[in-house]
Amino acid sequence: MKYKLIASDLDETLLNDDKHVGLKTLQAIAAARQLGVHFVPVTGRGFTLIRRTLTELNVKDAAQEYVISFNGAAITENKDERILTKKLMDFQTINILFQIGVKNQAVMHIYTLTDIYVYNMDKDEKEYLDKMGFSYCDFSQPSIMFLKDQPLIKILYKDKERANLDDLYSQIPASILEKTAVTYSSNRYMEFNQAGVNKGQGLLKLSQFLNIKPAEIIAIGDSANDLSMIRMSGLGVAVQNAATEIKDNANYVTSNDYNHNAVAEVIKKFILINN
Structure with missing residues (x-):
């Protein structure tokens, strides 16, 4: 071939x-x-x-x-x-996932087409992102209303313990899971895209x-x-x-x-x- x-x-x-x-x-x-x-x-x-x-x-x-x-x-x-x-995600879906993360004090990334926003940054994640040479905006306020009119395409939770990611997953409403595609990567991330992606x-x-x-x-x-x-x-x-x-x-x-x-x-x- x-x-x-x-x-x-x-x-x-x-x-x-x-x-x-x-x-x-x-x-x-x-x-x-x-x-x-x-x-x-x-x-x-x-x-x-x-x-x-x-x-x-x-x-x-x-x-x-x-x-x-x-x-x-x-x-x-x-x-x-x-x-x-x-294939973009709707703000409502991302916001629900974000609020679940906030409730659990999770480190999260929210992606627009061109930028990455990191919530609740910890030392381990900062070192990881800096090593890869990423430019990012970190924020601590428990709201993403400032992104409401942005083209949002992905959100993820970061945790090196798979059990903690599984616990987060168990808290997501079925109606949200039906609208998303869930994947795992790098032994640290649970990622959400639009369904079918x-x-x-x-x-x-x-x-x-x-x-x-x-x-x-x-x-x-x-x-x-x-x-x-x-x-x-x-x-x-x-x-x-x-x-x-x-x-x-x-x-x-x-x-x-x-x-x-x-x-x-x-x-x-x-x-x-x-x-």
Whole structure:
């Protein structure tokens, strides 16, 4: 099979612990691009929050290069960060989720299309976000009325203890869960998007736009929010450090983890070796 598109998650997949792309991976991606293969970052982050990575990949502000962000809720062309598709959440839904978080003193992120607002920031989260080079606005007032007229696209709860996230989940009304898609990432986040949003659907939309068949796609990931794109792609890949559920659904599991150029391993084995 000749693959035409590589879709890769970022954190704990493409990026190492220093939140950079390894040299071997950069070289492999560049070689794949020379063969006409698209390399598409697919992330839960907003597209404005991965500019540093796009610069490393040498595709920042590049035409006909794309990003799937917010877990599939938005697709952008890198040139001028042109939005091709987006699926927003309504303010009422986000506000109900926010108030549940406030009641439980949770750390939360609220995302507009271009900005991130962090409520109840703690030291651990500040260190994590600063390490990734994020720009964000932190606030402490228990209200998001100042965001009522903004284009809201995602909200998440942060807690490293899954039991605490599960407790938060148990407090969400069924009427709200029906309107949202819930995913987990980075062993610290429970994320909420509009119902029907996932990385697989986002990748399918982009592949249709590019006239690429699912069988011609390689998808690489590590966490639960990567499962949908791994299942829909011709070659679903789990990096060595991936969750068991991801490995069980993958066609291939890398020998290397995200700190040791796992994505380069995939490109060399399935793209470059055939050329």
